[in-house]
Amino acid sequence: MIRTEKLCKRYVSRGGIVNAVRNLNLEVGAGKCLLLQGPSGSGKSTLLNLIGCLTHPTSGRIFLDEQEVSRLPDHFLTDIRREKIGFIFQTFNLLQDYTVLDNIGMPLLPLGLSLEQRRQKAFSLLQRISMEHRAAFMAGELSGGEQQRVAVARALVNDPAIIIADEPNSNIDRRNSLLILELFRELKNEGRTMVISSHDPLFGKDGLVDDILTLGETE
Numbered sequence: 001m002i003r004t005e006k007l008c009k010r011y012v013s014r015g016g017i018v019n020a021v022r023n024l025n026l027e028v029g030a031g032k033c034l035l036l037q038g039p040s041g042s043g044k045s046t047l048l049n050l051i052g053c054l055t056h057p058t059s060g061r062i063f064l065d066e067q068e069v070s071r072l073p074d075h076f077l078t079d080i081r082r083e084k085i086g087f088i089f090q091t092f093n094l095l096q097d098y099t100v101l102d103n104i105g106m107p108l109l110p111l112g113l114s115l116e117q118r119r120q121k122a123f124s125l126l127q128r129i130s131m132e133h134r135a136a137f138m139a140g141e142l143s144g145g146e147q148q149r150v151a152v153a154r155a156l157v158n159d160p161a162i163i164i165a166d167e168p169n170s171n172i173d174r175r176n177s178l179l180i181l182e183l184f185r186e187l188k189n190e191g192r193t194m195v196i197s198s199h200d201p202l203f204g205k206d207g208l209v210d211d212i213l214t215l216g217e218t219e
Contacts, residue, residue: 001030001162001193002051007060009046020046024060026213028195030161033188033208036197038215044197045166047215051195052085052164053077064162082110086155090167092147094154096140100126103139104154111158125153129183145176152183163187163194169202177202184208 009021020043028034036044049055050062053069054077062070069080081087094103104125105118113121126132129149139147148168155163165184169177181202188194188208196203203209 001032001065002026002028002034002195003063003066004051005061005063007047007050007062008058009043009050009055010058021050021057028193028211030193031188031191032210033184033194033196035203035209035212036195036215037199037212042215044215048164048166048195048197052087052162053081082107082158084160085162085164086158086160088148088151088155088163088165088168090170092139092144092151092171094139094147094150097138099135100131100137100139100142100150101135103150104157107154107157121157122153125156126150128156129153129179143176145172145179148172148176148180149183152180156187161192163192163196165194165196165198167197167199169198169200181208 004024004026007021007024007026008019011018011020024047036047038044050057057070060070061068064080064084069077072080095106098106101119101122104122108118108121123132123135126135129152131146131149134142134146139150142150148171168180172180177200184194184196185208204212
């Protein structure tokens with residue numbers, strides 16, 4: 001499902017060249033879960049952005065379902081993200097002045113679905129995370145844990161085969177961390193492929209994770 005060959009990403013900073021990802025060969029099979037670990041600055045978020053088609057590599061190759069995406073133009077990458085990938089961010093990235101229902105349905109706008117179709121699909125996902133009673137709330141009125149659960153629902157609205165999560169538990173309490181973990185178990189059981197960056201030891205338990213990749217300090 002996900003494969004990289006000699007993947008590299010370099011940035012130019014005031015201090016010189018930063019090798020965020022260097023010569024990485026990686027394979028994550030369909031329906032498997034990879035956990036990324038490592039200190040801040042070790043390249044975890046950069047790797048997620050590369051796999052998620054949010055940025056281009058400096059060199060090397062990335063394959064999703066055996067399709068090379070490393071050098072595709074941005075408009076093709078947009079289509080791939082929309083069709084195949086669901087993102088869950090550390091800071092939720094919800095539109096605070098929009099309702100919970102509208103936030104979840106937002107990724108469906110480019111698909112030409114009617115407002116009613118978008119809301120029906122969003123509401124079914126709210127039911128899945130037991131938050132249908134918050135449908136008309138503004139996102140900014142929710143707790144951090146509630147916002148992250150809504151962010152998970154938004155990531156699922158396009159029924160993606162791949163889930164990419166960047167520190168999904170870092171800004172929420174223990175109760176909501178356990179709820180998020182249970183959701184991830186359900187997603188894996190549905191056959192979705194997941195790449196998760198997290199320091200939370202919960203993710204290494206109960207058979208969720210198939211493999212762990214520990215990234216070192218950048219040079």
